[in-house]
Amino acid sequence: ANSEGARAWIAALAVLENAPAAKSMKDRSVVYPCYNGLSGFLGLGIIEQDEGFTFEANLAKRFVRDTRMSSYHLARALAMQCEVTSRRGDWGVCFKSLELMESIYSLEHHSPLLVKDYIQDRCAQAISMSILWYDMNGDTEKAQRTCKRAINMITLLSQTDDKAHAMLQRIRYIMPIVRYLKENGRGKQAKDLWDVHVLQKFQKMHGNSPPKQVAGASADILFRPLKCLLTLKATDSNSYEDADDDIRWCIEELKYDSKPEEVVDSNWTLNAGWSP
Numbered sequence: 664a665n666s667e668g669a670r671a672w673i674a675a676l677a678v679l680e681n682a683p684a685a686k687s688m689k690d691r692s693v694v695y696p697c698y699n700g701l702s703g704f705l706g707l708g709i710i711e712q713d714e715g716f717t718f719e720a721n722l723a724k725r726f727v728r729d730t731r732m733s734s735y736h737l738a739r740a741l742a743m744q745c746e747v748t749s750r751r752g753d754w755g756v757c758f759k760s761l762e763l764m765e766s767i768y769s770l771e772h773h774s775p776l777l778v779k780d781y782i783q784d785r786c787a788q789a790i791s792m793s794i795l796w797y798d799m800n801g802d803t804e805k806a807q808r809t810c811k812r813a814i815n816m817i818t819l820l821s822q823t824d825d826k827a828h829a830m831l832q833r834i835r836y837i838m839p840i841v842r843y844l845k846e847n848g849r850g851k852q853a854k855d856l857w858d859v860h861v862l863q864k865f866q867k868m869h870g871n872s873p874p875k876q877v878a879g880a881s882a883d884i885l886f887r888p889l890k891c892l893l894t895l896k897a898t899d900s901n902s903y904e905d906a907d908d909d910i911r912w913c914i915e916e917l918k919y920d921s922k923p924e925e926v927v928d929s930n931w932t933l934n935a936g937w938s939p
Contacts, residue, residue, distance in 0.1 A: 672697040742789040850896025
């Protein structure tokens with residue numbers, strides 16, 4: 664079903680691109696969901712593309728072009744362009760797109776509209792992810808400043824009424840912050856943020872009967888590896904209560920021979936569609 668939906672959206676964009684009458688269309692908002700949906704399918708690997716992410720880069724460029732007169736929709740398109748150009752290593756375009764996005768985006772005014780139209784606020788997620796982009800490019804000052812800003816934004820983010828997608832947005836937003844903090848000697852702060860803004864929210868949503876899946880992903884895979892990693896980072900020790908059970912589960916269930924950091928980065932950075 665997902666692949667059929669992707670083909671339908673690609674076909675709709677092809678019509679817009681090639682139909683003679685399309686050139687005179689001033690309002691192209693009818694296809695904004697196509698761009699957003701294809702972005703999600705690309706992040707999940709449903710649509711195959713080359714190693715240079717050429718299809719996705721061209722899609723983002725067209726999304727920016729078609730939303731250039733549409734304020735927060737343009738900000739959403741620029742967030743997509745930031746993300747794909749970061750993976751391509753095209754840092755000039757990435758940071759230029761990020762700067763333009765931030766000049767348009769208002770957390771107070773646009774976050775509710777983005778969540779209403781797109782389920783998630785990808786602009787806020789791009790700001791959070793830019794912490795890692797700045798860090799990768801050696802701009803420690805901007806990384807630290809953006810991290811502080813992103814932490815202050817957490818409680819102000821708009822959330823969809825859909826519990827699963829609300830949790831997924833929260834996780835995608837907080838994950839880059841957590842990763843940056845734990846890699847820079849601030850493991851306790853990383854764990855505290857994760858516990859307060861993700862685990863406690865999850866428990867409050869579902870009480871004593873949590874679902875086995877969150878937005879299609881195993882709840883254990885979402886939470887258990889990070890519990891292991893962040894607890895070890897926060898306590899600065901080699902063990903904690905139940906550590907052996909958690910580590911055994913990670914090895915047996917995830918079937919990774921790698922370090923916990925690599926498990927977390929794979930599940931939360933690459934698979935979430937927000938890789939530096």
